[in-house]
Amino acid sequence: MANNPRLVEVGTTSGTPVNADVTTIGSDVAVAVLLTADYVMLDPPGFPFRPSFTGASAPQYPRTVADGTTLHLLACEASALVTAGGGTYA
Numbered sequence: 001m002a003n004n005p006r007l008v009e010v011g012t013t014s015g016t017p018v019n020a021d022v023t024t025i026g027s028d029v030a031v032a033v034l035l036t037a038d039y040v041m042l043d044p045p046g047f048p049f050r051p052s053f054t055g056a057s058a059p060q061y062p063r064t065v066a067d068g069t070t071l072h073l074l075a076c077e078a079s080a081l082v083t084a085g086g087g088t089y090a
Contacts, residue, residue: 014084020047021079022047025048029074032072032078032089033090034069034090035069035071036085036088038066039069039081040062041062
């Protein structure tokens with residue numbers, strides 16, 4: 001039986017919403033993404049801390065990450081960002 005997607009808007013890229021399917025977020029791993037456009041990250045309620053910011057001071061949201069940056073994101077967010085055209089898998 002397939003799970004119904006549970007979409008959460010985690011940001012925007014080039015004006016396109018980035019909607020992560022959090023259905024399996026508990027088993028997601030970090031994935032590297034090279035941004036091909038600026039990524040405006042949001043902090044939706046209950047969404048986990050981004051792996052790229054572990055050990056860093058608490059980021060302020062919305063947070064714009066520049067084109068050309070490599071980020072480590074949970075697989076659900078990485079997939080949504082690539083699908084929205086804001087990056088490629090690194």
